[in-house]
Amino acid sequence: MFFSLFLKGLNKLIDLLIENGQVFNAFLKCFERKNIAIINDRFYYIKETNLRYLNPKEIVDASDKFIIPGLIDIHMHIESSMIPPSTFSGAALFHGVTTVVADSHEIANVFGIEGIYAFMAQDTVMDIFYAIPSSVPSTVPERETTGGIIGTAEVTELLEHPKVIALGEAMNFKGITSEPDSLIRNILQTVQTNKPFMPLEGHIPRVEGEDLAKFMYAGLNADHTHQSPESILEKIGSGIFIELQKKSLTKENIAVINEHQLFEHVALITDDIMPDNLIEGHLNANLRLGIQEGLDPVDAIYMSTYTPARRMGFQDRGAIASGLKADFILLNDLESFAIDCVYKDGRLVHRSGDALAFDQEALDFPSHFYSSVNCAELTLDDLRIPVSRDVSEVMCNVIQIQSVGTFTEHVKRPVKVKNGYLDWEASGLSLIIVQERYGKNRQVGYGLVEGALSDKGAVATTWAHDHHNLMVMGTSSEDILQAQREVLSLNGAYVVSQDGEVVATCPLPIGGILSDKALPEIGRDLKAVRQAMVNLGYDNTNEIMSFSTLSLPVSPQIKITDFGMMDVHTHQLIPLMED
Structure with missing residues (x-):
């Protein structure tokens, strides 16, 4: 039908003509002054000569603009923004992101496959494709309790959904490298059998040598975790595709990429962006940071559009070329990446100065998604940790956080014993507790943290990677109890208590991980929560993510779940106190 209309009269088909812009040519990696004709939702003709003979319905003068494809983020988690897909779509388009590949293992950890379907059912203007969550739970049910589990049956079902185009990050180090019959190995085999050409995403932090070969032998050939110059060279040299998130966009890493011309093997991604940061930027912010750290703007754009499109097998986007989707951005300049306007499917969806749209009715979640936090209030007795031996001091295993990133170290510290109980409040450490919240087993894990809170207070949340049980950490019993009670009353939240009073809250009533408010409000x-944590002495480049990932048992080196502290590589539980 299209071609019959085409033959009857081309002058009836041209919807939009963009004139005189500096157009990004992804194939030659340069900008060229050209005109762009668009029919419906796709690019029709890109040429340096006058195209007005095509009789367009609308003409846009872009004589002082740079025109690039819409940004493509192929590794991200919508839930990190604490808003649903319908809200996220408008926010990301605001920043020039027209396509994402979302690994929604957070909502899957809470509601299983039902959560994934609830996400995929939401109407969005931007294109949201999905990577099947491969790590729900991230380890095994004997090490962390989740609300749902994604097994081979669920994977097989999801493989048939048209929005599913990849397998999400495989994280279980032990299951991948040394357990042939593990759930993750069975999931990998299921995907490789049914969809042999589907991209398989890996979570490969601090893995090298033969261990890296084991990951690749299992089929994983991409990594998005924290990189160094050495890891970039080894992984790309071995055949791993690298996805650089913000914490890996350093001068040293960019220098290696530039020196070895590795642009074909690298994409810029976000992975996780908190809502207060999303207001300021998304993938465009990481692109801008990459330029500041040494990337040529042309290479930064290439690694945010064309390279990620090829990684995911997109044949219809990632460049400005005839026949591809008309997703594009008009920029005022390259260095600051200042967006003038954004087009999705040939339609203007954002112009600089526009307010961020929000549609409350588009949320549309089942009612039980709003009542998913099911655990008991803590009491003072729950915070009294008995010491079985008659000693004045006991050696404790401790999670030591870092000021940059989410990695931790396993250290040992002596803690005084008072009247037969661990005197953690006088130790200079923080007590951390993880409560199973799904009403399955009432499991509770205890640990100690160094380098977290220095003042009297507590922070609590149900946004605890990846199992999303209720986690509370504090330096005083009074504040721990106060913060935990507030989280329960809100059916999920981020809460900070100081000197016995709640000083900041961020309600997350949808599954304990998402807000039903507009992005500016959340x-x-x-x-406010972030600042309250800083006021208590929390020192990290991303306080929210640092705390939330203390419960992520696949991110080095020692983390905590509702079963207790755990060695990430061996999955061995680590006792709070040494014998």
Whole structure:
């Protein structure tokens, strides 16, 4: 039908003509002054000569603009923004992101496959494709309790959904490298059998040598975790595709990529962006940071559009060329990446100065998604940790956090014993507790943290990677109890208590991980939580993510779940106190 209309009269088909812009040519990696004709939702003709003979319905003068494809983020988690897909779509388009590949293992950890379907059912203007969550739970049910489990049956079902185009990050180090019959190995085999050409995403932190070969032998050939110059060279040299998130966009890493011309093997991604940060930027912010750290703007754009499109097998986007989707951005300049306007499917969806749209009715979640936190209030007795031996001091295993990133170290510290109980409040450490919240087993894990809170207070959340049980950490019993009670009353939240009073809250009533408010409102709430954590002495480049990932048992080196502290590589539980 299209071609019959085409033959009857081309002048009836041209919807939009963009004139005189500096157009990004992804194939030659340069900008060229050209005109762009668009029919419906696709690019029709790109040429340096006058195209007005095509009789367009609308003409846009872009004589002082740079025109690039819409940004493509192939590794990200919508839930990190604490908003649903319908809200996220408008926020990301605001920043020039027109396509994402979302690994929604957070909602899957809470509601299983039902959560994934609830996400995929939401109407969005931007294109949201999905990577099947491969790590729900991230380890095994004997090490962390989740609300749902994604097994081979669920994977087989999801493989048939048209929005599913990849397998999400495989994280279980032990299951991948040394357990042939593990759930993750069975999931990998299921995908490789049914969809042999589907991209398989890996979570490969601090893995090298033969261990890296084991990951690749299992089929994993991409990594998005924290990189160094050495890891970039080894992984790319071995055949791993690298996805650089913000913490890996350093001068040293960019220098290696530039020196070895590795642009074909690298994409810029976000992975996780908190709502207060999303207000300021998304993938465009990481692109801008990459330029600041040494990337040529042309290479930064290439690694945010064309390279990620090829990694995911997209044949219809990632460049400005005849026949591809008309997703594009008009920029005022390259260095600051200042967006003038954004087009999706040939339609203007954002112009600089526009307010961020929000549609409350588009959320559309089942009612039980709003009542998913099911655990008991803590009491003072729950915080009294008995010491079985008659000693004045006991050696404790401790999670030591870092000021940059989410990695931790396993250290040992002596803690005084008072009247037969661990005197953790006088130790200079923080007590951390993880409560199973799904009503399955009432499991509770205990640990100690160094380098977290220095003042009297507590922070609590149900946004605890990846199992999303209720986690609370504090330096005083009074504040721990106060913060935990507030989280329960809100059916999920981020809460900070100081000197016995709640000083900041960010309600997350949808599954304990998502807000039903507009982005500016939740961004303001989380910013207040972040500042309250800083006021208590929390020192990290991303306080929210640092705390939330203390419960992520696949991120080095020692983390905590509702079963207790755990060695990430061996999955061995680590006792709070040494014998």
